[in-house]
Amino acid sequence: MDRNDALRAARLRRGWRTIEAAAGALTERGQELLDDRQFTVSARTWRRWEGKRPGWPAEGTAIVLHDAFGRWPEDLGFTTPPGWIRPEHREEGKVNRRALTFVTAAALVVGPMAHQHVDPALVDYFQQQLEGHYRADMFLGPHDLIGTVSAQYQLIDKLVRSARGETRRGLLRAGAAYAALVGWLYQDAGDMDGAAFWRGVTQEIAMRSRDPHLIGYSLVNQAQVRTDLGDGHAVVELCEAVLDDAKHLAPKVRIMAMQQQAHGASLISQRRTVDQLLDQAARLLPSVDDELPWGNACRRTPGYLEVQRATCYGRLGLGVEAGSLWTQVLAGVPETARRDRGVYMARQATAAATAREPDHAVEIARTVATIALETRSARMRRELALLEQAMLPWHDAPVGRDLSEILATVSEGS
Missing domain, CATH: 1.25.40 (Serine Threonine Protein Phosphatase 5, Tetratricopeptide repeat)
Structure with missing residues (x-):
């Protein structure tokens, strides 16, 4: 390669016809974004970026490039340093940040809340509502649902603090499922910080519930975030941790772990492993007969495993x-x-x-x-x-x- 075509293409799409215009525009943007009048990008620097050896920009410059193009340096043809895990673009203005802050604060309230009676029937109520939220997600997308699902999670968290016995355990199981859905909504909206926080909440509540199926599901959720971050080895490790005790898990959870591990394998160029894992998952699919209200994409999504295979093949360049x-x-x-x-x-x-x-x-x-x-x-x-x-x-x-x-x-x- 004699030049960095990715950055050049992004520059031209942005309407910056010359390198000098691009350097000046990025300098102006960076000074405003970073509130630093000393921030500059020279035409000479930009010329090197579009050359054969673009190197890697400083952290502040990477942020300004992302602000200008909506893409991180590794997607703009820069030489990615060893160990780099890409930060994801936060969809500012698209994600309800206020809802995240509000519900996060509720999840981290110190000490007990005012005691109240908790009817056991509420467990069924929240489980039935969950299926409706999954269906709505298919049609509405994350932005219109984050507030609604987050508010219900907040109510479950409040009730758990007063509930006892099996009612408490049932609410913990429901809370883990709601937290997982909130995490997915943030991930789908492109907010990886919000997604990572809620995947952590999911795992904590799953552990408190002592439900092995939910614990496995929470680890698969963590692996999904790692897939989007391009960290294939971490995906494989998390899914292997789920499958270490596979005989005690519902077929649905094992299928989720296998298909997610296949994504990890595709990130590290292991086609044979991809096919082996997805073929194993396909053999298990007829055995899915549980009544768990969460994690039902394998039943709900047409051609679920072939979607995963096609996605993995795409990553592998096939x-x-x-x-x-x-x-x-x-x-x-x-x-x-x-x-x-x-x-x-x-x-x-x-x-x-x-x-x-x-x-x-x-x-x-x-x-x-x-x-x-x-x-x-x-x-x-x-x-x-x-x-x-x-x-x-x-x-x-x-x-x-x-x-x-x-x-x-x-x-x-x-």
């Missing part, structure tokens, strides 16, 4: 295989499941680009962009950023310019 699987999967996804459909189609477009079918990739991207604007999905925008990287070989071709125009509409509407 464009043809992944594209074929996505075609099968999407045939069974209802039009009403807009958010999932958009994410899957974005991955299908990346697979097409990897298979050197750029026109097909852009055709798919047009539909994805419309769904991304409707749903405000951070996951979908992250997938479109990966598509942009896969399409770099065609950046200066007409098909590449078409993609830039499509993605610009998503950036403007986000």
Whole structure:
């Protein structure tokens, strides 16, 4: 590679036609963002960034680059240092930060609350509500649900402090499931700090409940965060910890651990392990017959394990295989499941680009962009950023310019 095409493409998309214009604009942006009048980026520095050896920017500069492009340096062609784990973009203005602060404070209240009678029927009430929240998530997405689910978690936390015996244990189990859902909503919205906090809350409450299935589920939740951070070895380790005592776990929990471990294996380029784990999970799928109200994606999601396989194949660079699987999967996804459909189609477009079918990739991207604007999905925008990287070989071709125009509409509407 004679130049850093990723940064160059991002610069041109931003409308900075020359290196001098980009350096000046980033300097101005950095001085305002960091409140530091000494912050400067010279044209010489930018020229090096777009060269063969871009190096790695200082922490403050990385933050300014992210603010300008919505992407971290490793996605802009910089040389990633050993041990780097990417921070995720916080979707400022999209996530209800006030709700996070409010419910976090409630979860960490010191000492007992005023005692009240807790009817055992409340356990069933919260469990029944949970299924409704899962369905709503499919149609609404995270931003409209975080406040509602967080408020119910706060109520459960309050009731647990007064409840005793089996009612207390039942509420703890419900609280762990609600905390897991809040964690997922923050993760889906692109707020990895919020997601990591709530995954920790899930694990704590699961441990307090002494429920081995929930404890396993909470570790899989932690592994999901590590998958999004690109830390494949940590994903594998967490899932192996779940499966160490597999014979005592519900088939559903074992399936969740196996499919998540497959994602970890794909991050460290182990295709054979990916297939072995997903094939084992497929053999277990007919055995899922529990009445647990949480973790039912394997029953609810059409082609659940093939979705995981296609995603893993995409990470492994197997464009043809992944594209074929996505075609099968999407045939069974209802039009009403807009958010999932958009994410899957974005991955299908990346697979097409990897298979050197750029026109097909852009055709798919047009539909994805419309769904991304409707749903405000951070996951979908992250997938479109990966598509942009896969399409770099065609950046200066007409098909590449078409993609830039499509993605610009998503950036403007986000």
